[in-house]
Amino acid sequence: MLSRLVNHRRSCSDTPSVILITGATGAIGSALAKLYAAPGVTLHLQGRQVEALKNITQECRSMGAEVQAHSIDLLDTKLVSAWLQQIDEELPIGLFIANAGMNINIGLDSEGESAEEMTQLLDLNIKATLLMSGYLAKKMRKRGRGHIALISSLAGFYGLPIMPSYCASKAAVRAYGEGLRGWLSGSGVGVTVVMPGNIESAMCDAMLGPKPFLMKPEKAAVLIKRGIERSAARVSFPFPLNMGSWFLIVLPASVSQKILKLLKY
Numbered sequence: 001m002l003s004r005l006v007n008h009r010r011s012c013s014d015t016p017s018v019i020l021i022t023g024a025t026g027a028i029g030s031a032l033a034k035l036y037a038a039p040g041v042t043l044h045l046q047g048r049q050v051e052a053l054k055n056i057t058q059e060c061r062s063m064g065a066e067v068q069a070h071s072i073d074l075l076d077t078k079l080v081s082a083w084l085q086q087i088d089e090e091l092p093i094g095l096f097i098a099n100a101g102m103n104i105n106i107g108l109d110s111e112g113e114s115a116e117e118m119t120q121l122l123d124l125n126i127k128a129t130l131l132m133s134g135y136l137a138k139k140m141r142k143r144g145r146g147h148i149a150l151i152s153s154l155a156g157f158y159g160l161p162i163m164p165s166y167c168a169s170k171a172a173v174r175a176y177g178e179g180l181r182g183w184l185s186g187s188g189v190g191v192t193v194v195m196p197g198n199i200e201s202a203m204c205d206a207m208l209g210p211k212p213f214l215m216k217p218e219k220a221a222v223l224i225k226r227g228i229e230r231s232a233a234r235v236s237f238p239f240p241l242n243m244g245s246w247f248l249i250v251l252p253a254s255v256s257q258k259i260l261k262l263l264k265y
């Protein structure tokens with residue numbers, strides 16, 4: 001019992017020495033990579049864009065981290081499962097940040113989402129995220145230590161008319177992370193669900209609708225790292241948008257729909 005508590009404490013406060021970050025070529029992922037880059041830390045950074053991956057790898061190496069760059073497509077399920085097994089067997093992963101994700105919307109003329117894009121989004125945001133987290137959760141549970149951070153979104157609280165599939169995918173990630181945390185409680189493995197608001201990035205730029213309380217990725221990364229360090233169940237920010245999103249769930253649905261229309265979502 002005591003050793004479990006000690007293990008749990010350790011997993012909450014220490015910076016793990018082996019960290020896997022998916023989507024490390026993007027705004028939030030690269031900001032996180034730089035924040036964790038330090039001597040004694042091995043970073044596994046994943047992203048498809050070779051040049052961007054090379055740049056973030058070099059930057060993190062210059063900060064003293066050991067970096068392994070992985071330019072793979074997370075939509076290739078077979079490849080991903082073999083890759084994950086291999087890197088975790090070589091050096092057990094202490095922190096997994098499931099950050100890679102994509103967004104789609106209903107289009108400028110509100111024509112609706114394409115089936116092809118919906119499939120890609122569901123495969124990446126849900127299938128890849130859940131399968132990777134589920135695999136590492138079992139491995140970490142056996143080891144009695146580790147941490148998984150799942151990047152959901154405030155959009156995972158209530159379905160926005162301009163991007164219904166994205167919201168659904170982020171709601172799925174939130175629910176999965178909550179379930180995972182309950183299952184792993186007492187095992188020494190922590191799980192944090194991260195729900196950011198609008199963060200400056202290519203994905204956010206391409207999003208339709210208003211983007212209130214836009215935040216820099218570097219600031220978001222600091223909040224995420226702090227939440228992971230204290231093993232928070234949920235890290236959601238910024239506060240006003242968090243509260244507004246939460247109200248959308250608790251208000252009668254007809255009122256929430258009217259509010260979204262007024263706000264031009």
Ligand SMILES: NC(=O)c1ccc[n+]([C@@H]2O[C@H](COP(=O)([O-])OP(=O)(O)OC[C@H]3O[C@@H](n4cnc5c(N)ncnc54)[C@H](OP(=O)(O)O)[C@@H]3O)[C@@H](O)[C@H]2O)c1
Binds near residue numbers: 025047050100196
């Ligand atoms: N920005 C926001 O306002 C915001 C708000 C809430 C939550 N989030 C979430 O935060 C996470 C990071 O987003 P971001 O804002 O940093 O966006 P971003 O800059 O567009 O980064 C997205 C990342 O996902 C990777 N990715 C996309 N498709 C992939 C695929 N098929 N296989 C492997 N990697 C893939 C991209 O890498 P490559 O292109 O190199 O493959 C990139 O590194 C996402 O999960 C997003 O949903 C963002």
